[in-house]
Amino acid sequence: MREEDRQKIETLAEALNGAERILIGAGAGLSAAAGLSYFDEEVFKTWFPALLKEGYRCQYNLVGFGDEDWSLGRKWAYWATHVHYVREVFPSAPLYHELLALLQGRDWFVVTSNADRQFFRAGFPMERVFEYQGSYDNMGCSVPCGHHTWNSLEPLARAREFIDPETFTCAPEGIPRCPVCGAPAEMCFRPENYAEGRDRYVDFVNGSEGKRLVLVELGVGFNTPGVIRWPFERICRALPEARLFRVNRGYLDYPGHKGYPTVPPELGDRATAIDCDAAEVIMALRDM
Template sequence: MDERTLEDLSRLKTELAEADRVLVGAGAGLSASAGLSYLDEGAFLLHFPEMYRLGYRCQYELVGMRDSDWTPGRKWAYWATHICYVRETVPSLPLYGKLLRLLEGKDWFVVTSNADRQFLRAGFDMDRVFEYQGNYDVLACSKRCTRHTWESLPALREVKAHIDHETFECPEEFIPRCPYCGEYAEIGFRPENHEEGFRRYADFVNSSADLRLCILELGVGFNTPGVIRWPFERFCRLIPRATLFRVNRGYKDGVGYKGYPQVPEDLGNRAYPLDLDAGEAVDWLLGEKT
């Protein structure tokens, strides 16, 4: 670790200790650093051999492919494979538990773009975690006949058990349906209590206006910058005693995604870029690594 990074990490440690509140933003880079990387070609080949055969090389190419021209049977085969993998094959990742320890005794709030539920599994108080893009655990009606969302995993396990591995399709009769109108279900992502979570997030930020606020970004790149990255820069501009720490390392090139830890120049000495894996930073802050 270079001297500049060490200096900025020390500054972050002080800020975590002395700030009134901590606002954490967590992106895909946090889960990647924890061991769930959507760019990992080896894991992809192991767990998604059919998709590898179709020419895909990592999950990142597939996440969010709702508008692809796949048949409903193919889409459900993919979603069931992907979500059962993330929710049931991948364990609760220790880095999340460490992050929870780091926040212990502080007044914190987390906003995340991750749908993988690692915060829930690590034991975070989910009233203090806003999953901005929802999570994998809910299904919704594709025709929006109701705002109700329901548990996805039982239906996805059923899909997974019936995938035709030659064609990588789920037979029509096993595609999940809306229990109200009978149309296809879809991956809901945003559960019906989503707005409630957003209100809690907004309340936390609004009531921090006059406080010393440590803003800590972990693994947030330019995939969906409007979700965490840009709002966090704005909060730092608007809240006079806020300091932004942007912890992210660049990732594998070739699929158009890198970490970009840079911070806007106008934030001056209230924003610090840390070109580090989230896991390295958390370990250092907990004193588990020098």
């Protein structure tokens, strides 16, 4: 680690020690640092061999696959396999447990764009975690005939039994359906109680006025900057006691997916950019 980065992490450690409140913003870079990377080509070869032949290289090529001209059967073969890998094959990552240990005894809240449920699986009290983009555990009606959502894991496990490995397509009888109207389901990342989580997040931010709030971004890039990155800058700007630490490193092998660990100059010394992997920072904080 560069000396410059080590000093910045020491500054972060001091800020956390003196903080009255800690707000963590977690993006895909945190899970990537924990080993769950949608850029992993070896994982792709193992779980999606039929798609490899079609020119796809990694899950990131497909994770927001609305642009793909796929049949319903292909779409569900993909979701059933992708979510199975993320939720059930990949373990609860030790890095998330380390992060939880760092927060023990503190007044904290987490907002995350990750749908992978790593916070839930590591035992974070979920009333202190807001999954801004919902999670892979939720399914809804494609019509939709109502606002109901339901757990996706069982229907997806059933769908996997109907996947033809040659064509990587789920047979019609395996396609998850709405329990009310029978229409095909939709991966519906936001659960029915989404608004409650959002309100808890807003309350935490509003209640931080006049307090020493430390905002820590872990692995948040420019994929969906409106979810965490820009709001964190605005919160820091609005609350004079707040400090922002932006921890991110780019996916150097994938041009266009740099981490851009920069902070707005107008925040002055209240904002610090740390050009490191989230795992390096969390482990360094643990050992300080």
